[in-house]
Amino acid sequence: MDARDLELLVTRTMPFGKYKGRLIADLPGHYLNWFAREGFPPGEIGRLLALMQELDHNGLTSLLTPLRSI
Template sequence: MNPEHLELLLTRAMPFGKYKGRVIADLPGSYLAWFARNGFPPGQLGQLLALMHELDHNNLSGLLDPLRRRSY
């Protein structure tokens, strides 16, 4: 896991769809699971969505809490 990717989860906004403009770390698990079933987009966005899905699915989203506190 690349630590820089964890920070990107908190700063990169979803560029399209129902949750356009929402930070990837704040996307609902059901939306991430939809991508997991139907395919993640190519490139870095897909990698970030897949990483967030793994964190959410394995109940590890709390790993982002220290980064959230630091970024605000």
């Protein structure tokens, strides 16, 4: 993980699906867990979704709070 990835979680939006247009940091846990079970998409979006799922699963989403004001 690159430190910039955390910033991307609060600036990058979901490009497809039910939550298209929502910040990756704001995706619901059940949606992230579905990707974890079914497989993350390739590329940057998959990497960011996997990171967000890990943060959410481990209760670490508060790490993103200071980055939201950037």
